[in-house]
Amino acid sequence: MSRFKVLAVVQDEDIRFEIRKSLSADESIALVGFAAADEALLTKITGYAPHAVLLVKRKEEAGVLEYARLIYQKHPGCALILLTDEISLESVDSAMEAGIRKVVGLNDLSSLAGTIIKVSVLEQGRGGEKHKETRVISVYGTKGGSGKTNLAVNLAAAFSLSKHRTAFIDLCLIYGDASVYLDLSTKDTIAELVQERSDFTIDDIKSFTLQHASGLNAILAPSKPEFADYVTPRHVEKLINLMRPYYDYIVIDLPADFSECTLAALENSDDILIVAKPDISGLRNTKMALDVLNGLQQTEKIKLVINTERKGLLNHKDFERVLDMPVSFSIPEDTKNAVISMQRGIPIVMGMSSNPMAKAILGVSDYFYKLRGGAAK
Ligand SMILES: Nc1ncnc2c1ncn2[C@@H]1O[C@H](COP(=O)(O)OP(=O)(O)O)[C@@H](O)[C@H]1O
Ligand SMILES: [Mg+2]
Incomplete structure (x- = not known):
C-alpha cells in the first residue's frame, strides 16, 4: 500500500519535533515535510500533493484559517487537520467552516496518526484530478x-x-x-x-x-x-x-x-x-x-x-x-x-x-x- 503523505505547517521547532515523534511509529504515514504559513504554502502543496495537511494554530496566531480555506478550495483530496492549544466550541466551529476536518489538541498528539489516516480516507472521496508529482x-x-x-x-x-x-x-x-x-x-x-x-x-x-x-x-x-x-x-x-x-x-x-x-x-x-x-x-x-x-x-x-x-x-x-x-x-x-x-x-x-x-x-x-x-x- 502506498503511504499517506503528510505536510505539517508549523514553524516552532518543538512542535515539529513532537509531530515527528508521534508519526514516526506509524509505517503507513510519510511525513513529507514542513512548511510555513506563507505565500509559498499553496505552491508547496501542489508540489507534494499530500493526503493531509496539519495546520498548527496557537492562540495568538491569526491567519492560519485563511490558509485552510484556500487549501480546501484549491486542493480537493487534501485533508485538513488543525492542531491547536485552543479547543472551544467556538474555535472548532470556525475551523470546520474553513474546511478543517478534525481539530486536535496540541497537548496530546498520541492518536494523531490514526486521525490522519481516517480523515485522509474520507477526504479522498472529494479528491480532484491526480497531480503527477514532482x-x-x-x-x-x-x-x-x-x-x-x-x-x-x-x-x-x-x-x-x-x-x-x-x-x-x-x-x-x-x-x-x-x-x-x-x-x-x-x-x-x-x-x-x-x-x-x-x-x-x-x-x-x-x-x-x-x-x-x-x-x-x-x-x-x-x-x-x-x-x-x-x-x-x-x-x-x-x-x-x-x-x-x-x-x-x-x-x-x-x-x-x-x-x-x-x-x-x-x-x-x-x-x-x-x-x-x-x-x-x-x-x-x-x-x-x-x-x-x-x-x-x-x-x-x-x-x-x-x-x-x-x-x-x-x-x-x-x-x-x-x-x-x-x-x-x-x-x-x-x-x-x-x-x-x-x-x-x-x-x-x-x-x-x-x-x-x-x-x-x-x-x-x-x-x-x-x-x-x-x-x-
Ligand atoms: N564511477 C566513477 N568512476 C571513475 N571516476 C569517478 C566515478 N564517479 C566519480 N568519479 C570521479 O571521482 C572524482 C570525485 O567525484 P565527485 O562526483 O566530484 O565526488 P563528490 O561530489 O562526492 O565530492 C571526480 O574526479 C569524478 O570524475
Ligand atoms: Mg561534489
Whole structure:
C-alpha cells in the first residue's frame, strides 16, 4: 500500500519535533515535510500533493484559517487537520467552516496518526484530478570524492535529455563544482539570487537560472566560499518549494555535512540518494549518516548507491549486511571517461551514453521514471 503523505505547517521547532515523534511509529504515514504559513504554502502543496495537511494554530496566531480555506478550495483530496492549544466550541466551529476536518489538541498528539489516516480516507472521496508529482531528489554522501556530483549532474542531464522538465541545484555552498561538470559560468549563482532578491519569487529564480546544453536549468553554488553564509535554510526551503510546480525533477547536489541548509534540502526532498565508495570508511560513515537520518524520519526516502564497485574491495553485499538496507544501485568505475567528461564539461550520459558508467546512471533515471508513473518520454 502506498503511504499517506503528510505536510505539517508549523514553524516552532518543538512542535515539529513532537509531530515527528508521534508519526514516526506509524509505517503507513510519510511525513513529507514542513512548511510555513506563507505565500509559498499553496505552491508547496501542489508540489507534494499530500493526503493531509496539519495546520498548527496557537492562540495568538491569526491567519492560519485563511490558509485552510484556500487549501480546501484549491486542493480537493487534501485533508485538513488543525492542531491547536485552543479547543472551544467556538474555535472548532470556525475551523470546520474553513474546511478543517478534525481539530486536535496540541497537548496530546498520541492518536494523531490514526486521525490522519481516517480523515485522509474520507477526504479522498472529494479528491480532484491526480497531480503527477514532482520528484525532488537529493544526492548525498558522507565524504568528498564519493561521486555525488558526478551522479547528480548526470542524473539531471539524463532526465532533461528524456524531455522532462529538470532543474539542478548545487547546494555544495562552499566548494560547489557542478559548474565545472556542466561547463557553466558562475556569474549568477544562488548567492547573487538571495543577496539581490532576498524575498525572491519564481521569476527571480528563473532569472538566476542557467540553461545547460542538455536543457536542464541550473542554480549554481556561490563562486567563492565566503558567499556561502548568505544562503539560509529558509532560502533553501523556499527555493525548492517555489520551483516544485515548474519541474518534473529537481536534482540537488549536497555536500558531505549536516549543516542547516543540507538538512533543509533533505527534509524537503522526496528521495535521498546516498552515494558511498565501497571501502571501510565509506561504510562506517554511511552507517552513521543513516542513524542521523533515521532520527530525522528520513529513512523512507533513502536509496543507497555504491560508486566504483569493483573486485577486491567491500561489495554491495557487505553494505547490505552491515546497513541492513538494500543497495539500490551500483555504478562501475571508469576513471578515464570520468576525467574526460569532467574536463570537457559534458556529462557522460550526453557524450557517451553506451559507456557502462553512463548506463548505470541511466538505470537510476529509469527507476525514477517508473516511480513517477511513466516511462522515459
Ligand atoms: N564511477 C566513477 N568512476 C571513475 N571516476 C569517478 C566515478 N564517479 C566519480 N568519479 C570521479 O571521482 C572524482 C570525485 O567525484 P565527485 O562526483 O566530484 O565526488 P563528490 O561530489 O562526492 O565530492 C571526480 O574526479 C569524478 O570524475
Ligand atoms: Mg561534489
